[in-house]
Amino acid sequence: DVKVTQSSRYLVKRTGEKVFLECVQDMDHENMFWYRQDPGLGLRLIYFSYDVKMKEKGDIPEGYSVSREKKERFSLILESASTNQTSMYLCASSYLTGGNQPQHFGDGTRLSIL
């Protein structure tokens, strides 16, 4: 069974702090994704990566950066946290090729910025 593990279920940080959200997958997937989930807005893509050290901006990259130093690990970084980044953050992974590959999600990190 595919397992996508997010390091924290709940996180509380202060405005201006640098915040790191970590995600690890155990299926040797090429693709990894970071989304934020807000009520009524669904899941919005922040960044994705299709290989080590490769990254592409999604729909809402402002205020975020990412790091992928190893294939299994994808980190989301909030450079200077702001209250409007309070949200549920979801990590996902998938194979890059081979037909209609589903994205497998972690259980999310609920981040509160005070």
Next chain:
Amino acid sequence: QQQVKQSPQSLIVQKGGISIINCAYENTAFDYFPWYQQFPGKGPALLIAIRPDVSEKKEGRFTISFNKSAKQFSLHIMDSQPGDSATYFCAARRDAGNMLTFGGGTRLMVKP
């Protein structure tokens, strides 16, 4: 700007009834349309998916209907059960890189 619009935002159905969730999209380059199911405290999980060259796909009590000319697709849950209570997301794949655009979600409650 949401490229996939989902309705309704919330839905209450009696046990045994039919739940219907609708989605509409704009980008004709979308080539794959999955539905994800999310239970509280869990991440979304793939429920069922359809390609645009097929008008209907059924898996157990779950059916996707797809109307390419109208750029609409819908999820039907037959004989809805309390265990189906969850948030449902439609999505559309943008390109071969497996990037998805999600709808806003529908919170379904099935009353016993």
